[in-house]
Amino acid sequence: MTESAYNIAVVGAGAVGLSAAMAFARDGFKTILVGGLDVRRDGRTVALLNGSVRFLEALGVWPALSREAAPLETMRIIDDTGSLFRPPPASFRAGEIGLDAFGWNIENITLVEKLAEAARTCDNLSLVPEFATGFEADETGALLTLADGRTIRAGLVVAADGRNSRLRQIAGIGTQTWSYPQSAVTVILAHERDHRETSTEFHTRHGPFTLVPLPGRRSSLVWVTSKDEAERLSRLDDAALALAIERQAQSHLGAMRIDGPRGLVPMTGLSVSRYWAPRLALVGEAAHVFPPIGAQGLNLGFRDVASLRDAVVDGQDAGHDPGSDEALLRYQRSRDLDVRLRTAAVDGLNRTLLTGMIPTDFLRGAGLLALSNIGPLRRIVMREGVLPRVGVPRLMQGASPA
Template sequence: MVQKSYSIAIVGAGAAGLSAAIAFARDGFETVLIGGLDVRRDGRTVALLNGSVRFLKALGVWPAVAPEAAPLETMRIIDDTGSLFRPPPVSFSSREIDLDAFGWNIENATLVEGLAEAARDYEYLTIITEQAKDFRAEANRAIVTLTDGSEIEANLVVAADGRNSQLRRIAGIEAHTWSYPQTALTAILAHNREHREMSTEFHTRHGPFTLVPLPGKRSSLVWVTSPKQAERLAKLDDEALALEIERQAHSSLGAMRIDGPRGLVPMSGLSVDRFGAPRLALVGEAAHVFPPIGAQGLNLGFRDVASLRDAVVDAFDDGREPGSPETLRQYQRSRDLDVRLRTAAVDGLNRTLLTGLLPADLLRGAGLLALSKVGFLRRAVMREGVLPHLGAPRLMQDASAA
């Protein structure tokens, strides 16, 4: 039995799903968010790049979470592979592209809590904590069946239900998955020295070892290494693990201590051939999964949401339905190239670290050397990394965009 009809139903209450719910409710679409919150703290943070911060400002969320975030003013890359072709360290300053910061680093759970708090204030947004168990598309609507047996009707359903998306599977959208011989150890650290708003990424033979600023003398760690090494590290007590991290960081931030929970994340990837099906659009990890390299994951998910919002608003302005085929085609066009290019870039960088082959080392080293010496190339890469110049969603162009 249909409980209620909505313009848009979002399934999944993570950061991508919550932001989608707020974005559509903000524009006056009758919206329902389906799913329970997961705010477990596991040492993971997200580096919100400038475009994502603009998006959160437009949604009215940023002022509430900004005090818990630290700016990333400098990004430093150090080749620590032991290769014969090691380039010198390369640093990128946000001021080179006229930004105060490339982005801001914040704990995942803190961001989700802030989005959830903002979502409760919207007149056009209903929140249902039941889980979705089924989906079917009909001629002019979609039906989402909940675990309690009730049904939700919507013109468009947004699947934000993660890498194991049930809606994606039901809709018959094929997902291509792969794994890497790596595991990421995540943790929150306190340290003796100031990080000076600098993110430091050591490229090691097992993957990147990255320290990203948090407020105060604190940083988040993403240590990508072999599964065996990650398991060994995870078994250490806090004092022994902090000492291992300090050694791997070459004591760049002084003595360290563990200042929060830890996590272990197997490294994997996922891509899809299409970002939608009749009455259904995929966003976030339902559409793409990245290893935690280059701050692409959630930033790309927010770009999905902002692009889908543009397609829905354009459809409304043209007298079309949110879930119309043309809306979904516009969304597909807006995401296809962006996602594929970034998937290839992150995958390629990670694999060059793992190969140990001299040609791959030479290519990677030459690339870093070119970035350090060629000014216009550096600036172009920095701008593209923060926010693509062409095709940027409207809410990421200007925090006050309609």
């Protein structure tokens, strides 16, 4: 059995794990990425918000990604709940807060493949397509055991191994999970009319139905509905599903055609009791799971990575090693409130659509009407959604790695 030594070991080779490994390697840390690529094709995309774009620019990968992504210049919300207090459609434009776009939409698989291409040529970074089966920590470092019997010693292990994180379980970090009486149908579509770089979200009584632009006359769909209806839709052939989507979208993009893979995603959530254990930091879905609403999941995962990088670099400047308790406590403080607030916002929006109670409908309708008609309030909410001013990690402020 052989043992190798690194400053940082990242476990999990999805988008969050790849970005974490590159961020640390580009800072000069001897880094290893453990795990096989996540190459599932399920019709899912991610709307990369402004901070995530700046983060990817700092890693040097945004030029390759931007060619495959579509800008989100306008966000349109339509109340399709049948409520007595239904407000008129509301549109929010990125130009109002000085941005060209709120974010950029890209297929998940494309994002992972482009990050992997960059990781293969990144200095200070080794890639090992193996599973991690064991984890131990002591005062001097952590020891990872791989499925092939090799061991890796590192000052810090970053768990980016997903919602069922084995490392989180071994470390004994507690979780809280919940589910909703819904599932999401995801699919890539081609359509007759231009989307005009507008993301359109219909709020229905069963959940959001959201069409997000892709390059050309293509869009991605996340259709949140009841579990039974989602399963029925997922069994339809392409022509029948495209017609059902066109009708639900009120034909605002014209005739539709299925133009890529599709998926069926359960609506679940997960939170953790803490974001670290000795020599271990949780990032991405190892730390929090969101239903596919509001473009929060992966964007928060990138924010985890950028925050952890800041905590480790600052700790090093203060004379601490990468996996010190001081650095990990700093990371905990940077993530706790941010994730809790965004978890509450996504959960609250989804539950208000499901309730059907008149007071809740009134408050939701009044809130959307206020955002439509009160310019300063609308701009404050938009900025907080894509350009929060408090606690923004340095790599999301446009800075380059040290």
